[in-house]
Amino acid sequence: MASQSSRPALKSSPAPTTADLRRDNLGRVLRLVHEDGAMTRAAITERLGLARGTVGVLLDMLVRGGLLVERSPELPGTRGRPSPVFDTVPTGATVLAVDLAVEGFRLAVVGLGGRVLSRHEWPWDPAASTEQSVATLVERLRGAARRRTAAPYQAVGVACWGIVRGRDGFVHLAPNLGWRDVALGALLSDGLGAGRAGAGGLVQHVVVANDADLGAVAEYRRGAGAGARRLLYVHSDVGVGGGIVHEGTVLGASGGYAGEIGHMTVDPRGVRCRCGAVGCWETEVDERALLRAAGVPDPPEPASLAGAVAGVLEDARAGRPAAVEAVRIVSTALGTGLASLVHILGPDRIVLGGYLADLYALSPVPTRRVLQERGFSAEARDVPILPASRRADASFLGAAEYALEPLLSDPAAVLRPR
Amino acid sequence: MASQSSRPALKSSPAPTTADLRRDNLGRVLRLVHEDGAMTRAAITERLGLARGTVGVLLDMLVRGGLLVERSPELPGTRGRPSPVFDTVPTGATVLAVDLAVEGFRLAVVGLGGRVLSRHEWPWDPAASTEQSVATLVERLRGAARRRTAAPYQAVGVACWGIVRGRDGFVHLAPNLGWRDVALGALLSDGLGAGRAGAGGLVQHVVVANDADLGAVAEYRRGAGAGARRLLYVHSDVGVGGGIVHEGTVLGASGGYAGEIGHMTVDPRGVRCRCGAVGCWETEVDERALLRAAGVPDPPEPASLAGAVAGVLEDARAGRPAAVEAVRIVSTALGTGLASLVHILGPDRIVLGGYLADLYALSPVPTRRVLQERGFSAEARDVPILPASRRADASFLGAAEYALEPLLSDPAAVLRPR
Numbered sequence: 001m002a003s004q005s006s007r008p009a010l011k012s013s014p015a016p017t018t019a020d021l022r023r024d025n026l027g028r029v030l031r032l033v034h035e036d037g038a039m040t041r042a043a044i045t046e047r048l049g050l051a052r053g054t055v056g057v058l059l060d061m062l063v064r065g066g067l068l069v070e071r072s073p074e075l076p077g078t079r080g081r082p083s084p085v086f087d088t089v090p091t092g093a094t095v096l097a098v099d100l101a102v103e104g105f106r107l108a109v110v111g112l113g114g115r116v117l118s119r120h121e122w123p124w125d126p127a128a129s130t131e132q133s134v135a136t137l138v139e140r141l142r143g144a145a146r147r148r149t150a151a152p153y154q155a156v157g158v159a160c161w162g163i164v165r166g167r168d169g170f171v172h173l174a175p176n177l178g179w180r181d182v183a184l185g186a187l188l189s190d191g192l193g194a195g196r197a198g199a200g201g202l203v204q205h206v207v208v209a210n211d212a213d214l215g216a217v218a219e220y221r222r223g224a225g226a227g228a229r230r231l232l233y234v235h236s237d238v239g240v241g242g243g244i245v246h247e248g249t250v251l252g253a254s255g256g257y258a259g260e261i262g263h264m265t266v267d268p269r270g271v272r273c274r275c276g277a278v279g280c281w282e283t284e285v286d287e288r289a290l291l292r293a294a295g296v297p298d299p300p301e302p303a304s305l306a307g308a309v310a311g312v313l314e315d316a317r318a319g320r321p322a323a324v325e326a327v328r329i330v331s332t333a334l335g336t337g338l339a340s341l342v343h344i345l346g347p348d349r350i351v352l353g354g355y356l357a358d359l360y361a362l363s364p365v366p367t368r369r370v371l372q373e374r375g376f377s378a379e380a381r382d383v384p385i386l387p388a389s390r391r392a393d394a395s396f397l398g399a400a401e402y403a404l405e406p407l408l409s410d411p412a413a414v415l416r417p418r
Numbered sequence: 419m420a421s422q423s424s425r426p427a428l429k430s431s432p433a434p435t436t437a438d439l440r441r442d443n444l445g446r447v448l449r450l451v452h453e454d455g456a457m458t459r460a461a462i463t464e465r466l467g468l469a470r471g472t473v474g475v476l477l478d479m480l481v482r483g484g485l486l487v488e489r490s491p492e493l494p495g496t497r498g499r500p501s502p503v504f505d506t507v508p509t510g511a512t513v514l515a516v517d518l519a520v521e522g523f524r525l526a527v528v529g530l531g532g533r534v535l536s537r538h539e540w541p542w543d544p545a546a547s548t549e550q551s552v553a554t555l556v557e558r559l560r561g562a563a564r565r566r567t568a569a570p571y572q573a574v575g576v577a578c579w580g581i582v583r584g585r586d587g588f589v590h591l592a593p594n595l596g597w598r599d600v601a602l603g604a605l606l607s608d609g610l611g612a613g614r615a616g617a618g619g620l621v622q623h624v625v626v627a628n629d630a631d632l633g634a635v636a637e638y639r640r641g642a643g644a645g646a647r648r649l650l651y652v653h654s655d656v657g658v659g660g661g662i663v664h665e666g667t668v669l670g671a672s673g674g675y676a677g678e679i680g681h682m683t684v685d686p687r688g689v690r691c692r693c694g695a696v697g698c699w700e701t702e703v704d705e706r707a708l709l710r711a712a713g714v715p716d717p718p719e720p721a722s723l724a725g726a727v728a729g730v731l732e733d734a735r736a737g738r739p740a741a742v743e744a745v746r747i748v749s750t751a752l753g754t755g756l757a758s759l760v761h762i763l764g765p766d767r768i769v770l771g772g773y774l775a776d777l778y779a780l781s782p783v784p785t786r787r788v789l790q791e792r793g794f795s796a797e798a799r800d801v802p803i804l805p806a807s808r809r810a811d812a813s814f815l816g817a818a819e820y821a822l823e824p825l826l827s828d829p830a831a832v833l834r835p836r
Contacts, residue, residue, distance in 0.1 A: 021439075163794045163795065165795070165797075172794060172795050173794060230676075242762070246664065246667075246669060247667065249664075249665065249667075251664060251763065251764070257764045257794065257795055257797065257798060258648075258762065258763050258764030259762065259764070260761035260762065260764075260794065261761065261762050262761075263758075263761045263792070263794070264682065264758035264759075264761055264762060265684055265754050265755075265757065265758050265792075266683055266684070266686070267685065267686055268684070268685055268754070269687070275792075275794070276791075277791065277792045336683050336686070337683075339683065340681070340682035340683050341682075341762070343678035343679065343680075343681045343682055344660070344676065344677065344678065344679050344682060344759070344762060344763075345669065345676050345762075346669070346675045346676030346677070346678075373694075373695065374681070374683075374693075374695045376581045376590060376591060376675065376678065376681070376693070377581065377583070377590050377675055379583075379675065380675060
């Protein structure tokens with residue numbers, strides 16, 4: 001009791017009932033296997049600190065509900081007869097994970113346990129209005145959902161690059177798509193009959209979230225952020241987005257907006273940002289900032305941007321002075337913003353996604369130097385910076401974690417005959 | 419289940435046992451009365467959703483343990499015989515709350531329920547080394563603690579203006595005191611025998627925390643921040659400190675450093691900060707920034723600073739142009755930094771402490787204008803900004819909340835005969 005570690009739990013909360021406990025325990029078992037993969041009954045019992053008999057009952061419910069399966073372990077060369085393990089049934093609960101990209105929308109079907117089951121991609125119709133684009137999205141999702149209605153749980157998770165209200169998935173601004181004030185969460189929920197099981201409802205749950213928040217969750221749960229207590233995830237291609245996982249909670253996910261780290265002011269005499277303000281951090285560190293610093297003209301087609309950026313990085317790797325200098329300038333600006341965020345948020349790990357992973361791999365020194373100069377503590381000066389490890393799938397995996405949440409919190413509600 | 423509101427609980431946790439539940443429920447009852455004040459048995463039963471009989475048993479334990487008392491309510495003119503209420507016994511659990519100020523250290527004895535029972539103040543010996551100053555502090559606290567050993571629970575909470583590691587109360591830097599790398603948490607715990615009940619231990623718990631974090635807790639629990647979901651507390655006199663209460667949790671309190679919002683970079687060609695870096699936000703918004711903007715020389719004595727600042731604010735109120743312009747400049751810089759923090763953190767309320775409360779009351783428009791210009795959503799543009807309401811006692815009340823936490827989490831451990 002003498003330790004400092006306790007911190008105020010600043011809210012009184014109602015006491016849980018026995019029914020709450022049973023529901024929570026069912027969710028705990030499912031969440032454990034979903035997160036950490038197949039394990040034996042003994043391992044589950046030990047990890048959760050529950051009675052062996054209780055775990056048996058819960059596992060039986062989850063197996064009968066089609067969410068878990070009992071199978072022999074994949075351990076070659078084990079002596080004796082190995083204990084069977086319980087694993088997730090990927091098709092037992094599926095998420096239609098959507099990534100709204102500039103060129104079109106990508107769809108992945110992600111199963112329980114974070115397994116990507118299939119992928120699809122459709123281009124946007126350039127002539128379509130926002131309303132028409134959303135209607136097309138709804139239609140595609142209805143089609144995909146109809147093919148999978150046998151699963152006990154089906155949900156939709158949408159990653160949107162832009163300013164998204166956590167509470168209801170309202171998209172205030174998605175600059176890459178040109179969308180403004182679109183009630184995407186509500187439109188998708190209506191279109192797919194979310195929560196209207198047995199009354200034409202195709203899915204139980206729809207969630208729309210900021211792409212960087214989802215990337216942060218994916219890296220935290222299944223990538224380079226695993227085990228961090230206070231993870232700062234910074235993603236950039238066009239623009240900069242951030243996701244903050246603080247002690248297991250995504251900052252701002254419960255409502256409102258947060259993580260718009262690209263728009264902190266770093267220079268009152270800086271460049272005008274596409275948000276309208278002057279001197280936002282992203283004007284100094286995103287892909288366009290690198291091209292500008294290198295004197296490379298901004299390509300007219302957004303699709304060619306990545307190639308132009310790769311060219312600058314390649315030139316820098318080859319030692320061409322203009323590119324080397326551009327990389328140094330942008331890496332320093334990266335360090336300045338990261339130092340501010342370290343001051344404000346105190347992360348114990350930073351994960352860089354998008355082109356920043358490549359930039360930092362090529363040139364870590366200017367970034368680290370700023371942190372050394374500005375950090376107040378060894379923790380701040382030496383905070384580990386890692387490249388994102390789930391770059392291709394981060395949005396999908398993060399969207400799946402969000403969309404599976406109601407199931408993981410209360411599997412009994414799903415297992416009940418509908 | 420169709421709503422968007424669920425968010426990932428990103429960690430699997432062990433299941434609670436029946437003993438955990440009983441302990442938690444005892445804490446819930448005590449916390450409720452501590453936070454919300456005297457209430458009837460029926461009100462407690464309803465608020466916590468527990469069985470009436472259970473609440474009776476818990477209340478009985480807390481009354482017998484000397485933490486709660488049953489008394490008649492203070493309701494004049496109520497008809498019939500009013501139900502008795504349960505209230506905290508302020509002397510049942512006391513915190514020696516310490517505020518380490520420039521001139522000396524202030525001590526308040528704060529009782530359960532957040533009641534300030536007494537106040538004391540001692541000047542520092544200007545000739546003393548840091549070690550000697552800490553030793554004096556320990557001696558004073560030992561004396562104060564010895565006078566109160568009859569209480570079932572006694573703890574120490576220290577507010578330190580500076581960079582404090584949440585995990586163990588290690589003070590990396592307390593610039594106003596000139597302290598650097600002082601293991602204050604450990605030194606106080608050792609000196610007071612924290613947790614060594616019956617073996618010379620005078621207190622159960624010692625906690626050292628950043629002053630702004632404690633101010634945030636005080637405002638959140640008992641002040642202008644009550645009811646906020648994501649509270650940003652910004653305090654300034656010399657320097658700027660911040661505390662962030664996000665969904666009931668203090669950011670960074672559990673370990674590491676956070677909330678050093680005064681040192682985010684706002685201008686690469688700005689003023690050199692006392693931290694050594696250039697262009698920190700606090701160089702544009704703290705008391706010295708206001709004096710500099712007004713052309714008033716920095717007084718040599720730190721104690722005269724507040725008077726000089728009050729003079730500038732008075733001049734501005736009287737319409738003297740230099741002071742009006744200084745207030746406009748600093749208020750604008752306040753807005754710029756707040757806008758960045760709103761982007762990053764998405765607060766639904768901002769509370770201003772220290773001289774910023776007076777500055778904003780005098781001149782809200784420049785600050786609000788920046789938020790209007792830079793905010794991405796109505797929530798961000800119109801985020802409420804309030805003056806701190808517990809300015810004199812914020813550090814004490816916050817320190818008390820931290821130091822009472824072990825008791826509120828597990829009263830049974832205290833009620834057990836020692």
